[in-house]
Structures are given as structure tokens and as C-alpha cells.
Amino acid sequence: MDPLTDCDRIADALAADGLIILEAALPEGLRIRLASRIETLEPDLKRAGIGRNQDHHLSDAVRTDRTAWLGPDDPAEAAYLHWMEELRLGLNQRLFLGLFDYEAHFAVYQPGAFYRRHLDAFQGSRNRVVTTVCYLNGHWGPEDGGELMIYPPRGDRPLESVLPTPGTLVVFLSDRFPHEVLPARRQRHSIAGWFRLKSGGDRRIDPPR
Numbered sequence: 688m689d690p691l692t693d694c695d696r697i698a699d700a701l702a703a704d705g706l707i708i709l710e711a712a713l714p715e716g717l718r719i720r721l722a723s724r725i726e727t728l729e730p731d732l733k734r735a736g737i738g739r740n741q742d743h744h745l746s747d748a749v750r751t752d753r754t755a756w757l758g759p760d761d762p763a764e765a766a767y768l769h770w771m772e773e774l775r776l777g778l779n780q781r782l783f784l785g786l787f788d789y790e791a792h793f794a795v796y797q798p799g800a801f802y803r804r805h806l807d808a809f810q811g812s813r814n815r816v817v818t819t820v821c822y823l824n825g826h827w828g829p830e831d832g833g834e835l836m837i838y839p840p841r842g843d844r845p846l847e848s849v850l851p852t853p854g855t856l857v858v859f860l861s862d863r864f865p866h867e868v869l870p871a872r873r874q875r876h877s878i879a880g881w882f883r884l885k886s887g888g889d890r891r892i893d894p895p896r
């Protein structure tokens with residue numbers, strides 16, 4: 688994260704609109720390393736679930752992507768987490784959000800896979816404050832589909848339709864914007880992540896690992 692430009696732009700946009708889309712934000716070298724990492728992990732990815740803890744279940748009606756959490760052991764994953772750590776510190780400095788940590792998963796959407804309209808902050812928990820989504824595919828055109836549709840807090844007319852073009856980074860307030868992933872015609876690779884507040888007395892992790 689370029690400390691003086693990207694962080695400022697993201698902080699200003701979050702304060703003003705709650706949402707920003709930055710094209711080609713992820714450095715290309717890191718995008719390529721992460722794209723090859725996700726190919727390596729592909730066979731072991733797990734069907735993503737919805738809800739947390741007792742509630743956690745798989746639902747073909749809601750989402751059909753497969754995911755794997757990022758960790759510090761793989762160098763490419765560590766570099767991405769470091770990039771996001773700079774953003775976390777930058778946002779805390781500029782907006783006093785008190786963001787405490789960050790968790791992120793790779794997601795692979797096979798052709799036809801989707802994630803229906805949802806909010807990332809679970810009801811009854813203000814744990815997830817800021818969502819980030821970053822795209823790892825190479826060239827991606829409108830004919831490939833797989834748009835991230837972002838809706839206003841109330842209403843059905845989309846605010847944004849985001850094509851998952853190489854290195855595009857989307858950042859938004861997790862409890863404000865319902866969003867959905869439309870089916871793609873090619874395999875679609877992303878990293879979705881969340882900056883979280885320190886969870887109070889409850890030690891729930893959303894969603895369970």
C-alpha cells in the first residue's frame with residue numbers, strides 16, 4: 688500500500704461514501720504470485736459456508752464458491768497480509784476506526800458459481816467493520832461475467848457493478864452494503880478479507896475455520 692496515496696484515497700472515500708473501487712491496486716508481481724498460489728491450493732479448497740459456529744452450514748442456494756484462509760507461512764500470502772496490514776494502520780491513523788485484525792480467504796468460483804446478495808457483518812455482531820475484495824485473474828472482460836454487484840443499504844438498484852479485472856481492490860463498510868457475485872463464464876479468483884474490531888467477551892470467529 689502506498690502510504691501517501693492509496694491509504695489517503697481509501698480513507699477519504701470510506702469517510703465520504705463508505706465505498707471505493709481501485710483498479711490495478713495490487714502490484715502486478717504480487718498478483719501473479721498469488722494467482723499461482725491459488726492454483727496450487729485449488730484441489731484442497733473447501734466449500735464455503737454461511738453463518739457462524741452452531742449456525743454454520745453449507746448452502747447451495749446462497750454461495751457455491753470454495754475458499755482457503757490465508758496465513759503467514761506462505762511468502763505470497765504473507766506479502767498480501769503485509770499489504771493489508773499497512774492499510775489497517777493507515778485507516779486507523781486517519782479514521783480512528785480501531786481496526787484490530789484482519790482475516791482473508793482465497794475464493795475460487797467455478798464457471799456458473801455465485802454468491803447471492805448478502806451483508807458481510809453478521810447481524811448482532813459488529814465484528815467485521817471493513818471488507819476488502821481483490822481480484823487475481825489476468826485479463827477479464829465484460830463477456831466473462833462474474834461481476835460484484837454492490838447495492839445501497841436499502842433499494843434494489845445497484846450502486847456499482849465491478850468486473851474482477853487484474854488487481855482491482857474494492858473496499859467498503861461491511862455492515863452497510865449488500866452485495867452479490869454474479870456467475871462467471873471462466874474460473875474466477877479473488878481474495879475477500881475483513882478488518883475486525885477486537886471481539887469483546889465473546890470469542891467467536893466469523894465464520895468458523
Ligand code: OGA
Pocket residue numbers: 794802807820835866868877878879
Ligand atoms: C465474500 C464476497 C466478493 C467477491 O466473500 O463475502 O462477497 O467479489 N466476495 O469475491
Ligand code: MN
Pocket residue numbers: 805806807866
Ligand atoms: Mn461478501
